[in-house]
Amino acid sequence: MRSAREVAEVLLKALEDKDLQAGLDRSILNSIPLIKGTLKRNPYIEDLAKRVKKAKDEVLGNIEYYIDKTMDNIRRFKGVAHFAKTREEVYKILDEVVGSEKMVVKAKSMVTEELKVREHLIERGNEVWETDLGELLVQLDKSKPMHTIVPSIHITKERSAQLLRGLGFNGGVEEVREMIEFVRRFLRERFVKAHVGISGANSVDANSGAVILVENEGNIRHVTNLPNIHVSIAGVEKIMPSYIDAICQAMVQAANIGTYPPTYLSAITGPSSTADIEFIRLYGVHGPKELHIILYDGGRIKVLKEGIFADQLHCIRCGRCQLECPIWQLAGNMWGGEVYGGPMGVIWTAITEGVEKAAPLALFCLNCGKCKEVCPMDIDIPNMMSELKRYYHDIRTS
Amino acid sequence: MFIDNIRRYRLPLPVEASVLTSWAYDLEIPRDKEVVMYTGGLYQLVPYIQSTVNYLEGLEGRKGVGLAVKIGKALRKVIDFAKVIAKPSRDAVKRQMDILKAIALALRKINVDFGYLYEEEPYSGVLLHDLGMEDEFKKHAKLVVDLFKERGVKKVITIDPHSTYAFKHLYPKFLGATDFDVVNYIEILAKSDFKGRCEDISYVIHDPCIYARYENLIDELRSIIEALNVKYVEPENSRELTYCCGGPIEVLSPRLAKKVAERRVEELRRYGKRILVACPICYANLKRAAGEELEIYDLSEIIARCLI
Numbered sequence A: 001m002r003s004a005r006e007v008a009e010v011l012l013k014a015l016e017d018k019d020l021q022a023g024l025d026r027s028i029l030n031s032i033p034l035i036k037g038t039l040k041r042n043p044y045i046e047d048l049a050k051r052v053k054k055a056k057d058e059v060l061g062n063i064e065y066y067i068d069k070t071m072d073n074i075r076r077f078k079g080v081a082h083f084a085k086t087r088e089e090v091y092k093i094l095d096e097v098v099g100s101e102k103m104v105v106k107a108k109s110m111v112t113e114e115l116k117v118r119e120h121l122i123e124r125g126n127e128v129w130e131t132d133l134g135e136l137l138v139q140l141d142k143s144k145p146m147h148t149i150v151p152s153i154h155i156t157k158e159r160s161a162q163l164l165r166g167l168g169f170n171g172g173v174e175e176v177r178e179m180i181e182f183v184r185r186f187l188r189e190r191f192v193k194a195h196v197g198i199s200g201a202n203s204v205d206a207n208s209g210a211v212i213l214v215e216n217e218g219n220i221r222h223v224t225n226l227p228n229i230h231v232s233i234a235g236v237e238k239i240m241p242s243y244i245d246a247i248c249q250a251m252v253q254a255a256n257i258g259t260y261p262p263t264y265l266s267a268i269t270g271p272s273s274t275a276d277i278e279f280i281r282l283y284g285v286h287g288p289k290e291l292h293i294i295l296y297d298g299g300r301i302k303v304l305k306e307g308i309f310a311d312q313l314h315c316i317r318c319g320r321c322q323l324e325c326p327i328w329q330l331a332g333n334m335w336g337g338e339v340y341g342g343p344m345g346v347i348w349t350a351i352t353e354g355v356e357k358a359a360p361l362a363l364f365c366l367n368c369g370k371c372k373e374v375c376p377m378d379i380d381i382p383n384m385m386s387e388l389k390r391y392y393h394d395i396r397t398s
Numbered sequence B: 001m002f003i004d005n006i007r008r009y010r011l012p013l014p015v016e017a018s019v020l021t022s023w024a025y026d027l028e029i030p031r032d033k034e035v036v037m038y039t040g041g042l043y044q045l046v047p048y049i050q051s052t053v054n055y056l057e058g059l060e061g062r063k064g065v066g067l068a069v070k071i072g073k074a075l076r077k078v079i080d081f082a083k084v085i086a087k088p089s090r091d092a093v094k095r096q097m098d099i100l101k102a103i104a105l106a107l108r109k110i111n112v113d114f115g116y117l118y119e120e121e122p123y124s125g126v127l128l129h130d131l132g133m134e135d136e137f138k139k140h141a142k143l144v145v146d147l148f149k150e151r152g153v154k155k156v157i158t159i160d161p162h163s164t165y166a167f168k169h170l171y172p173k174f175l176g177a178t179d180f181d182v183v184n185y186i187e188i189l190a191k192s193d194f195k196g197r198c199e200d201i202s203y204v205i206h207d208p209c210i211y212a213r214y215e216n217l218i219d220e221l222r223s224i225i226e227a228l229n230v231k232y233v234e235p236e237n238s239r240e241l242t243y244c245c246g247g248p249i250e251v252l253s254p255r256l257a258k259k260v261a262e263r264r265v266e267e268l269r270r271y272g273k274r275i276l277v278a279c280p281i282c283y284a285n286l287k288r289a290a291g292e293e294l295e296i297y298d299l300s301e302i303i304a305r306c307l308i
């Protein structure tokens, strides 16, 4: 287990990182007023959030039932349902479905970060491209996402230009528009050639297996539509009891990011199909021929049973707690584990990487309660932080 | 180090008893009462905390120093402590004493009958809890509860957020229901009908996180200020959305704590030069970040000035 001092050193180093600091300042300055404005203009979001929380209580309280139900209904709508307990099981499924020497396009998703899907597929000899602009920059930068929604806040436009040069971009550092144009053209070729598209899921409806995805760039539409095979990976906590609840979750998340309504809201139930010729239903028309949905446990079910960190599974990954946390505002996801950072991230680190990883991080929680105050799911993060602090101490003294 | 001090001296820092109690002698507050005003030593320690944290910040900058070990050794005894840590200025010490007196006088003014335990007053132990040392905290809390019982204390009037939170929430959580009632002086004042008159100046409110988000003492604070006829401004991060002063991590990383405070100061100064706080820890941290740039006042200082 790392010591408090080692964590302090990382955090103090983050303070010296000028690009990170500038990026954090920009994202705080831009996002918070945007989110507050959105919530004020759409007061019904608060009611929806309550509804979502209740729906999640229902699912999390009966998780096995809902996993089974979701699997059955995915199959009913001609999708392929998978359940993976561990990372290795996910890899095994991916090896079967994707294989090697394929072109893979990816949508941004935290759970695929957690699983290191991109790294695994590359290792298997595939060509893999992140298609969210920010995530592509992170891929090229070989760093880690600094924010759940805007992963590349630590990458300046100068650095972006430099990274894109590696792909053939030759415009100036001020030409952000040109950079986007370049990426658009660059990825367009890959979208068309790609064999497999991989996405996460904002939520999954247990009644139909529908996968809900929210975005603004439009890349997810390509990822989930152009390749022959679409694989969606979702943590089991993303299951919602009904289609409308699943959509509500996506709406609440989008509003708490400040881009509301989101440019694109996709709900995908089964592979693309037609019955236009003599009512014979055939699959794979313009969209994918195969839709695979992997429901991933990764320790979550155990967490639900043990109770201590169960509250965190209500998380809809809006990143609001990060933006508003004084420590995250100073250190970004440097205050975090390998994937998740900030208030929610310390607890998610406990869930996905173990309490030993998370406990020393938790010491730096101010216990100021702001994360809980702004969280649309009213998750009691400070309380879980206290548990981690206690754990740190128990280990140190024993 | 702090932990060790709590074990030995029942306080996070080793200071002499007179530092803690002198304010009350001046007011001749009685000892044996069922209702006591509880300071937890926090206000009295502010100047010493400031010196200590400055000292720690100096150490933190240096590479290769085993911070905890080194200061642990250095600050273990009253004598060593006095040697290493710069003695706070008389003004700084007096200011904190005046704050305590102001609170006591305000309570007297509205006819609250109360005593004070003087050197017997125990520390609440809240720092132990904040650092994750729950077993130690529980043990400490038990001692406190026993002491209150032995001294016949039925009701505790708290004057700072941290002790309030400890007594109201943590003690029941760890020890079950306690035999004494806990009430914060802001609650008492807000319910009374005292009046005040003040110069025509306005203050920017900095709500303490604990009052705002854990104790829901938001409107009470404002009703006191209004009763005093004092004007105030609400910053963007106000009420439930208030912003932390950084204090809770000042012993872990003074530099990081100061950065948090600087962010808050950056916001507050956009609204005005005079800041109103209601917590000794907030006072110490914001002061450390703001220097002379802002004037920071404790609620009680304003009460003292305006009460008629």
Ligand code: SF4
Pocket: A314, A315, A316, A317, A318, A319, A320, A321, A322, A344, A371, A374, A375, A376, A377, A378, A379
């Ligand atoms: S913990 Fe709450 S605020 Fe933070 S990302 Fe999850 S849902 Fe959003």
